[in-house]
Amino acid sequence: MMIDTSQRAILRSLWFHGALSRSELHDLTGMTPNAVGNEVLQLQRLGLVKELGPKPSTGGRPQIPLILDPSSRRILGISIEPGRVEIAELGLNGDLTVAPISKMVEAEGRLLPTATRLARSYCVRRTLMAAASITGLIDHLTGSILLSSSAPHQNQLSTSVLLKGLDDVPLIIGNDLHAAAGRWAVTHRSQLQEDTLLIAFDDGRMGAVMVINGRPNHGCIIGANELGxxxxxxxxxxxxxxQSGCMERIFSREFLGADVAPAEFTNRVQAAAADDGKSIEMIKLLIMACANAVNFVRPSRLVLASRFMASNSFSQRLTNGIRESVLPHLAERVQIDSWDIKVAGSAETAAWLGLASLLFESWESYPSTVAAGAQHAPVM
Ligand SMILES: [Zn+2]
Structure with missing residues (x-):
């Protein structure tokens, strides 16, 4: 499946504006009426766009609204994280069509084969593409996973098993932060052109991604993905x-105590009571890591993405703390957003990366249009 720039412009218009007629598409995209007609026809053939019934005529030719077809094609999301893989399916309207299904995988060497097997069983004719997210750093030239908490004992993990296993279904692979940034881009249109630093964290996980001019910046090892x-x-x-002392190890249950259960961790993070010195220290260091990243990157917008942001008091504490710790002119200028979202291990978020790649240029970090087994072609 190859989507070109013009087709992407049409898909993007329909995503952000909802139902549009061909002539409205012509006004919005600047394409000629003929070109709009041809591209729409292609997109209808691919099952990506469909016509609704004509609007009541106000004289002249009836206007037939077009929408993104919510049901004929689907995006399969695959998440690979330490000890667990998850699959979910998303319609082109952003609704889940298959609720996430996950499988625990003990041996790290089995993660990718298990993800492949699970994904294969959900690949059907309506599967437009698969989008996989994995923790860690991906070499976008070779498709190798260079450093990942999912497989800490393997030097380089090849994604070719996934690539080969899905046969003809196009596959894109990004790290889980990259997937979250894709989801942000698709759901926050007004902020697309702003340089955004997205920092995500969960128990034992932390990372960041930069979105510059609406495009992901893969960044260097320490500067972007590896903030953790x-x-x-x-x-x-x-x-x-x-190493020890890594932010990922600090923002984790183990930091609070050897036998801290997941629910207790969540409660202590969100409450950070005055007599809980360990939680307060942990949050102080989290604030410092985020503020450092802002001071270096100097983004227009900082997005703090975590399920912990569901707590207003925690979100306020973090946001205010960062504002107090960044350079004064940045404190005035940087917009800080809380985004309550599960980033780690979410197949739904992986599927949104697929949707981002459909709507925007440059989000296809690693398409699999090359033949299985062939040398992976550089794409960026
Ligand atoms: Zn580390």
Whole structure:
């Protein structure tokens, strides 16, 4: 499936404006009426666009509204995280059509084969593409996973098993932060042109991605994806990256105590009571890591993405803390947003990366149009 720039412009207009007639598409995109007609026909053939009944005529030719077809094609989302894979399916209107299904996988060497098997069983004719997200750093030239908490003991994990396993279904792969940024881009149109730093965190996970001029910037190892491995001089268990004191190890259950259960961790993070020194220290270091990233990147907008942002008091504490810790002129200028979203291990968010790649240029981090087994072609 190849979507070209003009077709993308039409899909994007329909996504952001809802139902539009061909002549409205012509006004919005600047394409000639003929070109709009031809591209729409192609998109109808691919099952991406469909006609609604004509609007009541006000004289002249009836206007037939077009919409993104919500049911004929689907995007399969695949999430690969430490010890677990998850699959979900998304319609082109952004609704889940198959609720997420997950599988625990103990051996890290089995993660990709299990994800492949699970994904295969959901690939059907209506599957337009598959989009996979994985924790860690992906080499976009070779498709190798270079450093991942999902497979800390493997030097380089090849994604070719997934690529081969899905046969003809186009596949894109991004890291989980990249997928979250794609979801942000598709659902926050008004902020698309702003340089955005998105920082996501969960228990034992942290990362960041930059969106510049509406496009993802893959960044360098330390600057972008690997914010979780920013180190502080505090005692933590050894990180899989080989160091201790990494932010990912600080913002984690283990940091609060050896037997802290997931629910207790959530409660203590969100409450951060005055007598809970360990939680307060943890949040202080989280604030410092975020503020450092803002001071270096100097974005227009900072998006704090985490399920923990569901708590107003935590969100306020974090936002105010960051504002107090960044350079004064940045404190005035940077817009800080809380985004209550599950980033880690979400197949739904992976599927949104697929939707982003359909609507925007440059989100196809790693398309699989090359033959299985062939050398992966560089795409960026
Ligand atoms: Zn680390």
């Amino acid at each position: 491995h920013t180190r502080f001089p505090v005692q933590t268990p050894m990180c899989y990256c080989g």
